[in-house]
Amino acid sequence: MLQSRSEESQSVTTSSSETTATIVISRLATGPTPPQPNGIWPNILHTRIADVMKQMGTPPWSKRIIADERNLVTLIATPPGGGNRPHWHKEFDEWWVVLGGKLQWELTGGVIVNAAKDDIVWVPRGTVHHIRNLGDELSLRLAVAMPPAWHYFSPCEQCGFTDDGPREWKA
Numbered sequence: 001m002l003q004s005r006s007e008e009s010q011s012v013t014t015s016s017s018e019t020t021a022t023i024v025i026s027r028l029a030t031g032p033t034p035p036q037p038n039g040i041w042p043n044i045l046h047t048r049i050a051d052v053m054k055q056m057g058t059p060p061w062s063k064r065i066i067a068d069e070r071n072l073v074t075l076i077a078t079p080p081g082g083g084n085r086p087h088w089h090k091e092f093d094e095w096w097v098v099l100g101g102k103l104q105w106e107l108t109g110g111v112i113v114n115a116a117k118d119d120i121v122w123v124p125r126g127t128v129h130h131i132r133n134l135g136d137e138l139s140l141r142l143a144v145a146m147p148p149a150w151h152y153f154s155p156c157e158q159c160g161f162t163d164d165g166p167r168e169w170k171a
Contacts, residue, residue, distance in 0.1 A: 075099075078139045102134045105131050
């Protein structure tokens, strides 16, 4: 069910069916305004990756950097040999900027994408993706998704990953 728009409201309401999803941006800018960033993550005006890494400590970890009605931006650190649970998204495509290390995306249909620092990887909605750090050093990637960022977990036959965890998770 959709919520009516309100000038004061900062919330986002989503509505979905099997074939469509709708978002409502309930606070529109009425003209140029100075930024009103948070003092802590998410949504501080200037993020230094070194500060996030120091705060988060030893990987694996993820830290939400930006969150609004249309974007979820997360910094993800993965140790050598580490990776995520294979999953897919119904409502959005997902993309990443690799900031360090060597990563491999194993995708539905046996597609393999190898990426390193300064590469951008895009995965369309509905595609199972399993991401692994193939290098000998920490990997860092910036993930860009759309709220509410439901993850639908799935075994990954080509990568030999069986999954007995929860079926859904919201980032």
